[in-house]
Amino acid sequence: xxxxxxxxxxxxxxxxxxxxxxxxxxxxxxxxxxxxxxxxxxxxxxxxxxxxxxxxxxxxxxxxxxxxxxxxxxxxxxxxxxxxxxxxxxxxxxxxxxxxxxxxxxxxxxxxxxxxxxxxxxxxxxxxxxxxxxxxxxxxxxxxxxxxxxxxxxxxxxxxxxxxxxxxxxxxxxxxxxxxxxxxxxxxxxxxxxxxxxxxxxxxxxxxxxxxxxxxxxxxxxxxxxxxxxxxxxxxxxxxxxxxxxxxxxxxxxxxxxxxxxxxxxxxxxxxxxxxxxxxxxxxxxxxxxxxxxxxxxxxxxxxxxxxxxxxxxxxxxxxxxxxxxxxxxxxxxxxxxxxxxxxxxxxxxxxxxxxxxxxxxxxxxxxxxxxxxxxxxxxxxxxxxxxxxxxxxxxxxxxxxxxxxxxxxxxxxxxxxxxxxxxxxxxxxxxxxxxxxxxxxxxxxxxxxxxxxxxxxxxxxxxxxxxxxxxxxxxxxxxxxxxxxxxxxxxxxxxxxxxxxxxxxxxxxxxxxxxxxxxxxxxxxxxxxxxxxxxxxxxxxxxxxxxxxxxxxxxxxxxxxxxxxxxxxxxxxxxxxxxxxxxxxxxxxxxxx
Numbered sequence: 001x002x003x004x005x006x007x008x009x010x011x012x013x014x015x016x017x018x019x020x021x022x023x024x025x026x027x028x029x030x031x032x033x034x035x036x037x038x039x040x041x042x043x044x045x046x047x048x049x050x051x052x053x054x055x056x057x058x059x060x061x062x063x064x065x066x067x068x069x070x071x072x073x074x075x076x077x078x079x080x081x082x083x084x085x086x087x088x089x090x091x092x093x094x095x096x097x098x099x100x101x102x103x104x105x106x107x108x109x110x111x112x113x114x115x116x117x118x119x120x121x122x123x124x125x126x127x128x129x130x131x132x133x134x135x136x137x138x139x140x141x142x143x144x145x146x147x148x149x150x151x152x153x154x155x156x157x158x159x160x161x162x163x164x165x166x167x168x169x170x171x172x173x174x175x176x177x178x179x180x181x182x183x184x185x186x187x188x189x190x191x192x193x194x195x196x197x198x199x200x201x202x203x204x205x206x207x208x209x210x211x212x213x214x215x216x217x218x219x220x221x222x223x224x225x226x227x228x229x230x231x232x233x234x235x236x237x238x239x240x241x242x243x244x245x246x247x248x249x250x251x252x253x254x255x256x257x258x259x260x261x262x263x264x265x266x267x268x269x270x271x272x273x274x275x276x277x278x279x280x281x282x283x284x285x286x287x288x289x290x291x292x293x294x295x296x297x298x299x300x301x302x303x304x305x306x307x308x309x310x311x312x313x314x315x316x317x318x319x320x321x322x323x324x325x326x327x328x329x330x331x332x333x334x335x336x337x338x339x340x341x342x343x344x345x346x347x348x349x350x351x352x353x354x355x356x357x358x359x360x361x362x363x364x365x366x367x368x369x370x371x372x373x374x375x376x377x378x379x380x381x382x383x384x385x386x387x388x389x390x391x392x393x394x395x396x397x398x399x400x401x402x403x404x405x406x407x408x409x410x411x412x413x414x415x416x417x418x419x420x421x422x423x424x425x426x427x428x429x430x431x432x433x434x435x436x437x438x439x440x441x442x443x444x445x446x447x448x449x450x451x452x453x454x455x456x457x458x459x460x461x462x463x464x465x466x467x468x469x470x471x472x473x474x475x476x477x478x479x480x481x482x483x484x485x486x487x488x489x490x491x492x493x494x495x496x497x498x499x500x501x502x503x504x505x506x507x508x509x510x511x512x513x514x515x516x517x518x519x520x521x522x523x524x525x526x527x528x529x530x531x532x533x534x535x536x537x538x539x540x541x542x543x544x545x546x547x548x549x550x551x552x553x554x555x556x557x558x559x560x561x562x563x564x565x566x567x568x569x570x571x572x573x574x575x576x577x578x579x580x581x582x583x584x585x586x587x588x589x590x591x592x593x594x
Contacts, residue, residue: 003033004105005084006098009074010040013092014047020092021060027098030109035084037061038092039074072175072182079172087168091159100125100202104162107198114167114195117153118160123201141223145184147397148231149191153199157183157223160202167195174234181226188230218309242347243333250329250354254322257364260580263318269366273313276300290460291467294452296368298407317366324374325363329354331374332548335381338388339518340555345562349555351572352495357579358544369541372412375405377548379415380528384521387422395419399441406449410464411545414531416445418524425520468536483538490586491540492550493578494571499550501557509556525549 006024010017017038024036040051042065055062063077075089086108090098100118107113121139142156157180163171171189175182190197265273275292278284279300292300299320306316332353336346353359363370379401386394398419405412419441427433453463492499509519529546561567578586 001031001033002086003035003084004029004086004088004101005035005037005082006088006090007075007078007082008036008038008090008092009071009078010038010043010047010051010092011068011071011074012043012045012047014043014045014050016092016094017047017050017054020090020094020098021054023094024090024098027101029101029105032084032086032105035061035082037063037078037081039063039065039078041065041070041074042068070177070179070182072177072179072185075182076172076175079168079175082168085165087163087165089159089161095205096159097203097205100160100200103200103202104160107200108162108164112196113198114164115190116160116162116198116200117155118158118162118202119153119155119199120158120202120204121154122199125201125203137220141184141220141227143397143400144224145187145227148227149188151187151191151197152393153187153197155199156187158202161186167193170195177226179222181222184223184227185230188227188234192234240337240343242343243330246333246347246350247326247330249351250326253354253360254325254364257360257580258318258322261361261364263365265314265366272296272300272366272368276304276313280304284460288460289467290456290462291464292368293460294449294456294462294464294467295410296371296408297452298404299368299371299409302371302408314366318364321364321367321370324370325354325359328359328370328374328377331378331381332551335377335384336552336555338381338384339521339552340559342559342562344565345555345559348558348562348565348568348572349551352498352551352554352575353547355572355576355579356544356547357491357493357582358540358547360579361583362541362544367541368409369411369544372405372409373544375401375408375412376415376528376545379405379412380418380525380548383415383418383422383524386419387426387517387521390426395423395437395441396444399444402445403448406446407452410449413445413449414528414545416442417528417531418521419445421520421524421527480538484543487538487540487543488546490578490582491543492547493582494575495550495554497571498554498557498568501560502553502555505556505560506553522549522552525552 008020008024013020021036025034036059038051038054038060040048040063042048043051048064051062051064054060061081063081065074065077079087086105088101088104090096096118104116104118107116138155138157142153145151145156146153161183167190170193171186174189174192175185177185271289271292274285274288275290275296278288279293279297302320303313303317306320307313310316310319329350333346333350336349337343340346340349359370359373363373379398382394382398382401385391386398398415402412402415402419405415420438423434423437423441427437449464457463489496506519506522509516510523513519513523526549529549532542532545535542558565558568
């Protein structure tokens with residue numbers, strides 16, 4: 001006779017243990033024998049005593065952890081003792097109804113699936129209405145997981161995950177997460193092992209925190225980490241040795257730059273600190289200008305969130321920028337690899353990006369530019385995948401990234417230009433589709449910024465247009481052409497020699513622009529940098545948005561001479577030296593007036 005094992009992790013659930021066991025025992029599981037396994041995670045509310053008594057009945061398999069380790073730890077212990085042909089995860093808190101085991105088991109029993117998830121967000125079963133931000137967090141984590149696993153789940157964080165024995169045996173050896181990170185880790189392993197995964201709509205009776213709910217925002221952060229780390233662990237992410245070395249180098253460069261350059265809160269950084277204090281306290285100084293709330297609200301909120309962990313605003317801020325610096329570098333390498341199909345070329349041109357003067361001096365500093373740059377670069381990567389594969393999911397993901405990035409710094413919005421161009425190219429002459437996709441992607445990409453402007457106007461009688469209008473008065477130059485020349489010269493310095501070579505090959509390839517998506521995409525990236533000329537200030541920080549396009553064009557020359565990489569080495573060396581000595585020596589001695 002076949003058997004189903006029901007694994008129930010328990011932590012401080014004395015009020016629901018008897019109830020959950022009663023409904024589990026009554027649940028219909030076809031003609032399968034039931035094996036009920038409970039694992040106590042060192043409960044302190046009396047649940048442990050109840051389980052000790054239940055253990056003596058011999059009806060259940062019950063195990064005890066000597067210290068509180070988390071849901072993931074208890075599940076791994078329970079899985080190790082499960083002997084059933086099918087295994088169900090069941091929480092002990094009555095949020096999930098065992099009466100739905102039949103629907104969950106059906107695809108497995110019929111041989112259609114290896115794993116079944118119970119989704120709270122599909123079907124027409126009743127759901128208790130609770131927290132909007134929890135719902136939004138669940139949807140975000142599911143989408144984020146889907147990006148990395150290439151699945152189309154609607155509810156990755158669900159408790160109800162049901163496995164065949166053979167499927168669990170493939171997943172179990174690689175499980176390491178102790179807390180709620182077990183959910184995305186299981187999902188990553190299901191994707192890695194190419195298991196047949198079904199979703200079934202379920203009901204949900206969620207609890208409030210007063211009723212005993214335990215998951216919090218820290219578990220959300222942990223889930224994001226687990227999703228990213230699982231991608232690294234369970235895929236060929238680092239089989240490309242250049243990608244591995246780049247990852248190590250990015251971490252080294254971020255730490256080295258901070259140690260050597262000693263960033264400090266000054267200039268624009270002071271206004272960010274003041275704005276974070278206003279957000280935190282609600283006290284508005286008489287001289288307060290709310291421009292940072294409009295342009296960098298997301299970045300400041302993330303710094304404040306990290307500060308609850310690190311309890312040091314400087315550490316929180318620099319950690320955020322270091323993380324985004326590494327992410328930007330890795331995604332730019334991946335984008336370059338897709339365009340050039342060559343690891344060495346991609347590695348070299350990525351070095352020109354990540355050792356650029358602006359990204360080192362201003363990105364790894366107490367400023368918010370790094371967030372806008374990172375989201376811009378990541379959106380370029382996703383937009384390229386959309387243009388190349390024509391899969392619509394990449395269209396919407398790119399729009400979401402641009403919208404989120406716009407809350408970190410407005411540079412992110414430049415990423416909409418390649419997305420817009422890709423829509424026009426792919427649906428040329430289908431005007432209805434073009435209008436439809438432009439409208440909805442524009443709504444997603446620019447909607448958050450519009451909301452922030454409405455909020456700022458209502459609260460402070462101030463919008464982005466107010467801030468933009470000031471720039472023309474604040475920044476006045478005798479010759480903007482000369483200032484652009486100075487700023488761009490210091491920004492890319494020795495890299496311009498390689499750029500000129502790449503520009504020659506790029507112009508030659510333009511005749512194939514309609515047939516060659518790579519040339520088309522690079523053209524879109526160039527166009528995305530042009531709006532910076534509308535900005536009043538002419539600074540390396542503003543102009544950095546053109547560096548990804550500049551580096552990609554430079555890559556065309558590097559591609560032609562990649563077997564003679566030693567030609568590039570001295571130029572790259574001088575380029576990096578200029579980056580680190582630009583402020584302390586070069587600019588001070590040649591008086592650029594920047």
